Amino acid sequence: MSKMSLKLADDVPEKLFTEATKQWQEKYAEIKKMSGNENPYALHREMAEEMISNVLIVRENSKLKATLEKIDEFEERWKNINCVDTTDWSNPVPSFINQLWNMIQLSKIITKGALLRDEFRGSHYKPEFDLNQPSDFRPESYLEYEKQKDAGKVNEEGFNPEHLTYMKRFAENNVKWLKSTIATYQNGGPDISYEAVDTSLIAPRPRKYD
Amino acid sequence: MPDTITFKIKRQDSENTKPYWETFVIPHVPNSNVISCLMDIQANPENSKGEKVAPVVWDCNCLEEVCGSCTMVINRKVRQSCSALVDQLEKPITLEPMSKFPVIRDLAVDRSRMFGALKKVQAWVTADGYHDLGPGNREPQSHQEIAYKLSECMTCGCCLEACPQYSLNNNFLGAAAISQTRLFNMHPTAKNIADERLDTLMQEGGIADCGNAQNCVEACPKSIPLTESIAEIGRQVSGKLWSNIFQAK
Ligand code: SF4
Numbered sequence: 180m181s182k183m184s185l186k187l188a189d190d191v192p193e194k195l196f197t198e199a200t201k202q203w204q205e206k207y208a209e210i211k212k213m214s215g216n217e218n219p220y221a222l223h224r225e226m227a228e229e230m231i232s233n234v235l236i237v238r239e240n241s242k243l244k245a246t247l248e249k250i251d252e253f254e255e256r257w258k259n260i261n262c263v264d265t266t267d268w269s270n271p272v273p274s275f276i277n278q279l280w281n282m283i284q285l286s287k288i289i290t291k292g293a294l295l296r297d298e299f300r301g302s303h304y305k306p307e308f309d310l311n312q313p314s315d316f317r318p319e320s321y322l323e324y325e326k327q328k329d330a331g332k333v334n335e336e337g338f339n340p341e342h343l344t345y346m347k348r349f350a351e352n353n354v355k356w357l358k359s360t361i362a363t364y365q366n367g368g369p370d371i372s373y374e375a376v377d378t379s380l381i382a383p384r385p386r387k388y389d
Numbered sequence: 390m391p392d393t394i395t396f397k398i399k400r401q402d403s404e405n406t407k408p409y410w411e412t413f414v415i416p417h418v419p420n421s422n423v424i425s426c427l428m429d430i431q432a433n434p435e436n437s438k439g440e441k442v443a444p445v446v447w448d449c450n451c452l453e454e455v456c457g458s459c460t461m462v463i464n465r466k467v468r469q470s471c472s473a474l475v476d477q478l479e480k481p482i483t484l485e486p487m488s489k490f491p492v493i494r495d496l497a498v499d500r501s502r503m504f505g506a507l508k509k510v511q512a513w514v515t516a517d518g519y520h521d522l523g524p525g526n527r528e529p530q531s532h533q534e535i536a537y538k539l540s541e542c543m544t545c546g547c548c549l550e551a552c553p554q555y556s557l558n559n560n561f562l563g564a565a566a567i568s569q570t571r572l573f574n575m576h577p578t579a580k581n582i583a584d585e586r587l588d589t590l591m592q593e594g595g596i597a598d599c600g601n602a603q604n605c606v607e608a609c610p611k612s613i614p615l616t617e618s619i620a621e622i623g624r625q626v627s628g629k630l631w632s633n634i635f636q637a638k
């Protein structure tokens with residue numbers, strides 16, 4: 180076994196801490212100087228309303244696209260914020276402004292990730308990409324279907340034909356979309372890529388929404 | 390005339406500066422609560438004289454009356470601001486910080502003394518060590534109902550704000566800590582240090598400082614039976630006093 184190198188805070192060069200302190204002090208000093216005419220809390224509220232109306236459970240690509248443009252506008256407007264409290268004692272405003280910037284970045288990630296995903300799963304619903312699950316479909320029958328597929332031969336007669344075509348649609352959709360969305364910060368915005376999901380412990384199956 | 394609500398807020402810029410009152414008039418939004426109104430003020434921090442001022446500072450977290458951090462004095466009554474519905478309050482609405490804790494700024498107070506009191510009475514389950522201690526003792530069914538009620542304490546401070554014996558200048562541990570002592574002294578594992586907790590409550594600032602005014606139980610938003618807890622701990626303390634006397638012989 181290789182010797183574990185135990186690194187303590189004391190071993191880290193002091194410079195790291197002083198530079199980090201300096202970086203944040205400068206950042207907060209910059210924020211405190213912000214003297215535009217947007218109230219950070221009002222801007223936050225406006226963005227929240229936009230996100231709640233368009234990027235909640237039911238999602239439509241056209242609205243996601245429009246929201247993405249809206250978020251870019253919020254980002255521009257953020258630069259015109261007024262730091263409505265510049266005092267030094269227990270002042271929550273500068274850190275709120277800093278957080279709001281991060282919320283804008285996170286909103287972009289959520290909205291872009293949702294837009295690029297031409298399907299839905301989990302708690303979301305995109306009516307445009309509904310796979311039309313038959314109402315009497317039972318998710319366990321998909322596990323049986325997958326089992327037969329793995330064994331090399333699906334006994335197609337054994338399934339309700341409507342269910343069978345649905346399961347094929349579901350399987351096909353998973354080939355493309357059973358992936359985690361990865362966002363990387365590139366050139367001032369999120370770059371979206373995908374990563375396989377580990378399904379070795381629980382086999383994926385359709386979800387029932389009723 | 391537009392439908393508005395007037396708030397009179399007792400503000401304080403820092404720990405050592407003088408408090409002052411400031412009035413805000415905001416549009417009335419049906420179903421709003423005191424926190425959503427404070428957020429309206431944040432979004433447009435202008436007092437009734439039309440002056441731009443710093444937004445009011447307050448604390449909040451859960452917004453569902455379980456964390457206790459938003460406690461303040463609303464229309465002279467101590468309560469949680471997140472569950473104070475504006476339509477049910479008399480107008481104008483007055484907001485003040487609690488008076489039994491040091492003000493940090495505006496409506497935000499420092500409740501550390503309450504958490505300190507919980508440390509003093511060791512309000513936790515004592516299961517120490519990194520080795521596997523096996524399953525804990527079972528909580529008897531007969532305890533569950535009362536233990537559940539006592540465990541709902543959110544260290545909000547209402548009971549202390551209302552208590553005539555609790556002040557900024559003394560060291561009374563207060564009803565909440567006494568009630569938590571009762572909870573942990575009945576817990577099948579935590580009771581192993583019941584005596585140590587009672588020792589703490591026999592010292593200065595302990596149970597003898599309670600004057601039995603019973604304001605605490607009236608003020609508790611979680612309806613915790615604080616006077617019963619005080620009586621029960623009183624019994625435990627007297628029991629211990631007697632056994633101390635006999636042991637000394
Ligand atoms: S009974 Fe009275 S004195 Fe005792 S803790 Fe409650 S309010 Fe305070």
Ligand code: SF4
Pocket residue numbers: 457541542543544545546547548549564565568608609610611612613615
């Ligand atoms: S006993 Fe009641 S009033 Fe006192 S801190 Fe706990 S929840 Fe608040």
Ligand code: FES
Pocket residue numbers: 448449450451452453454455456457458459460469470471472
């Ligand atoms: S915010 Fe937690 S009790 Fe009000």
